[in-house]
Amino acid sequence: MKRPSPEAFSAGQACLASRNGLVSRSATIVSQRGRPRQGSRGGGNHRKVVPIRPGNHLWETNFVPDLARIELKPWGERGARGSNIMFILADGTMHAHISEMPVGTYKKAHRHPADFHVMCVTGTGYSLLWYEGQRDWVKVDWKHGTVFAPPDAMFHQHFNTSAVPARYLATAYGSLRYPFTEGKRAALFGGVSTSVKKGGNQIEYADQDPRIHELFVAETARNGVTVKMEGLVG
């Protein structure tokens, strides 16, 4: 089934990233069909997804037609050959993004400020949560409609154990355009996809607790799903 692309539905203002990572508006205002509205400035820029860099590609909109089918963009830095799209919602202060894990994969663990609410859209799986230094984790099993919010600075890691790609929607206060706090700004602009060894807040596969992969192998086997982490986890 063909997925609708953002280009088919976009309405709103395109935006650009400045060199310091802040998002600012471009002069182009586009119509629902991708043509500049009368009186808009800038003319020929009809892009709706603003390619900033993987993980920060933007779509500015006030309407997302189908969370399960909207086209996503690759974001390998977060692991699992996953994909993602970030939203600027109606020029508001609310952040939202969608991420997807292919069958047989899981993402890298990371941490960030509180209030990102994660809702499962497709697939089934689980997430592990723990604070730095803790050996044990909290396990949250999820399916369509499950919502949970990783607490402030708590590491969390998402696992797809189903036979279909697992996709989730994350919403939070503080958008890419209006992050509001330094913590949220750091999270949205690279901190969540940079290794803790390099000053970021992500645990690379090579550095994770070996029990994490062992648990995933067991959980996927229970569903008859083949693990596809070759080349990612030794």
Ligand SMILES: [Fe+2]
């Ligand atoms: Fe997260």
